[in-house]
Amino acid sequence: MRISGLHRVGLQVPDFERARDFYHRNWGLGLIGTEGQQASFRAAHSHQCDLQLCAGDEARLDHIALSVATEDMMRSLLENLERQGHPVTEAPRPGRRQGEALVACFDDLDGNRVELVVPSESDGPAAEATRDGEAEGPLKLGHVVLWSPRQTEQEAFYALLGFKVSDRTHIGMSFLRCNTDHHSLAFVNSNSGRTGLQHLAFDVGSIDTVMRESARMRDEGNPCIWGVGRHGPGNNVFSYYQDPAGNVVEYYGEMDVFEDTSPVEERFWGPEHKGDVWGISGPPPAPFHD
Template structure:
């Protein structure tokens, strides 16, 4: 791929839209426990914002627990044209979103289905679409990465590399880590032997080990059980703690993610069976639903 083509890539996660079976419970959790800013309604969805974002990055709507769509930011309309042309040339169809059907954080958008049938939005953002608020000190800064189950890992990797992702690391457990900016990964794919295609987890960046630990103490004070952690991952080197939201989704607070030069190639590393998910050896075994 030519250097100019490599620049025509997605910039990172724009938002995650989730269907949840108990919308009021999910709203309370993401506002009062997870400390996202409640931005009211955007169409049929309830909108929330992480503290460092200038747009809604979590959307919730009533329904069976699943991803409604996953949206990635694209720098310009020209980049959007280039990426959708790559998809089309590779046999993936897409459709442009009409102005009246877009969310308030979107200036232009196209949507495609990945090989597992998930709706993937490519969005040229419309900045400054939320009310400025004083963020709470321990509020998450942003969605840093999303991990998806896939029974067809090679096909999923092929699709997401067309968007501009590159493989950073792989693990013996069947996980591939994909980067599109300076972060070690913004997306990861977890191979499922049981046909699962849903959300494996959402990860929110809180910046530092101290903030992971302070949030761990805060949630413990709220009697919110930690599902896994605290520990430090090998791939990405980030400190982590995992919880579940009322819909049963695994969600992570993390800090200190490994960073790279966004435009420099990185040789893919392989993590063998000796890697158990936590290089400190403190977190214990991850929950069953998280790993199979």
């Protein structure tokens, strides 16, 4: 009994129009539609809304959504959470977004809104094409990384949903998997009490695509803030950017994939690991500091 993947991330942004244009025109996501001050996007290989933007006073994480295969499994997970003392804030109801059959909500231990979604077959309109004749854009939403002042408790909470720790680092990061991807969720320890989004990440496929997209983003006036490099945990090639609201967002490729049945030992990356196994990128810049 476990969730099957990261379904969607929702962000609040102060300048809605600018952020919407960035994710569509520059980041390359397909625009499913805009309703008032809310926009929905999807990646090229996705049948659902992967990213939702809504207007708000400040840049902040609005919610994360996790997918679960069936209604029965959703109800079992919710019952288990309640048995463990974690209240469900919204009981299962029909979903309203593309690719969402059923949705329920609860808060995690840092107060992040978490939606549990039973996906539907794609029944909405195709996403509007992004960049004519160019790369097809991000293939899928890959992972979300959250600040937390109570990382151990958060790991235990997300273990109730079936997440397992793949790797840890000496700077207080833990990488959690829920399917064959090395990580779909990660936590980074905050000594200052910070919660919410550290970064979100989209899989663009290969190292070649990461490099090409990095050059294109630079030429469009959105230079990479960290990378291109290759991470130790997950082995993925990375490149990080900032959206107009200041959210850090990653193009990555070639992440480790585990066989579903093989046991995976938790791995620790000590101080000899600087974040980029190639040694090209240097230390992470200010947006990664607590």
